[in-house]
Amino acid sequence: MDAPLAELIDQVRTAAGAGRPLRIRGGGTKDFHAERLQGEPLATAGLQGIVSYEPSELVVTVRAGTPLAELQAALAEQGQCLPFEPPAFGAGATVGGMVAAGLAGPARASVGSVRDYVLGAQLVNGRGELLVFGGQVMKNVAGYDVSRVLAGSWGTLGLIVEVSLKVLPVAPAEATLKFELSQAEALQRLNAWGGQPLPLNASCWVADAGVGTLYLRLRGAVAAVEAACRTLGGERQDNAAVAPDWAACREQTLPWFAERGERDLWRLSVPQTAPVLDLPDSPLVEWHGGQRWVRATAAEGAAVRAAATAAGGHATLFRTARPDVAARLQPLDAVQARIQRALKREFDPAGVFNPGRLYPDF
Incomplete structure (x- = not known):
């Protein structure tokens, strides 16, 4: 065990013994997204490097x-990538923060989420014990893969x-198509395309000055992408010109x-087949209809959450400009709350790690 890790374990054990909260911090680029931030900083800056x-x-x-x-630079040198396109939200983003946040970018609906690529992890629990879950190969777990939690x-x-991640080769071909469509038309086409053997990778619908535009990104084999472009139509965009826009979306x-x-800023997670929702503002729609970003005033928040629930999904208050209001997830039902508390008790019995970060009471 190296010195930085040993120091962190000592800090955890001391905090647990004193009942003192700890605030785990990597680059701090996602501090805006928290129910509450409190506790003595537990910095991961000393845990750096690609192990293998x-x-x-x-x-x-x-x-x-x-x-x-x-990490992304090292993968790019080998023509590989993290296909779920994790948002950094700042130059200091870390790998641990990426996994802890579990946020994915435009391609998530087509390639999977962060947890789908976590093969294994090392974790210091609330007792100051170093635990190892999973491993470095795909078929290494019998039963539930704890590392993905x-x-x-x-x-x-x-x-x-430490985490072990599955990575993938960069797709050999890519194309972005542009369509002028209303939100309802865009959702209808995305649902229809989703049932066809097309190399769909990402989508983004947004209204600008009253004009709705759908951007559809294709990735895959050269023949598949070119055939899809001919079939789908639309206005093909220059890859170099549109790449910064996809990054800006992420x-x-x-x-x-x-x-x-x-x-x-509210984030709505709903079924891709959900229709146009009754929202206070025109949304930005991603993930082939499954993720919808909505701008709303404080008074409109309850209506946003109700619209997501009615559609069979949930809503998260993702960013707020109000200093006295924190980001807030959809409240848990009784079963979810019981499971969440059981997990917390098992991993962190003294409740020292990031108390209130997800939910106000644990």
């Missing part, structure tokens, strides 16, 4: 404090020390996000 990387095996093992950009846990279960730097002003 086997390009031929499509597996990389990385320490949690490693900059996300460093860490994706989206926001550091409430323990300190991620990082929420598109004008649509900047123009929300003092309104809150």
Whole structure:
């Protein structure tokens, strides 16, 4: 065990013994998304480096404090990538933060989520014990893969020390098509295309000055992408010109996000087949209809949440301009709350890790 890890374990054990909360922090680029931030900082900056990387095996093992950009650069050198396109939301984003947040970019609906690519992890629990889950190959777990629970846990279960991730080759061909469509027309086409053998990768519908536009990204074999372009029609975009726009969509730097002003940003997760929802503002629609971003005032928040629930989904208050209001997930039902509390008790019995980060009472 190296010195940085030993120091962190000592800090955890001391905090657990004193009942003192700890706030796990990587690059801090997602601090805006929290029910509450409190506790003595537990920094992962000393846990850096790519432990092992086997390009031929499509597996990389990385320490949690490693900059996300460093990992992505190493993969790019080998023509590989993290296909779920994790948003960084800042230059300091880390690999551990990427897994803890569990957030994915435009391609998520086609390629899967962060947890789908977590093969294994090392974790320091609330007792200061170093635990190892999963491994470095795809078929290494009998039963439930505990390491995948860490994706989206926001550091409430323990300190991620190291993760093993599945990676994929960069697709040999890519194309983006542009269509002028209303939201209803875009959702209808996306649903129809989803039932066909097309190399769909990402989609984004947004209204600008009253004109709705759907951007559809295709990725895959050259023949498949070219055949899809001929079949689907639309206006083909220059790949180099449109790449920054897809990155801006991932990082929420598109004008649509900047123009929300003092309104809150809500994230709605709904079935892809959900129709146009009754929302206070025109949304930005991703994931072939499955993710919808909505700008709303404080008074409109309840209506946004009700619309998501009625559609069979849920809503998260993702960003807010109000300093006295925190990001907030959909409240848990009784069964979900019982499971969440049981997990918290098992991993972190003293409740020292990021208390209130996900939900106010645990």
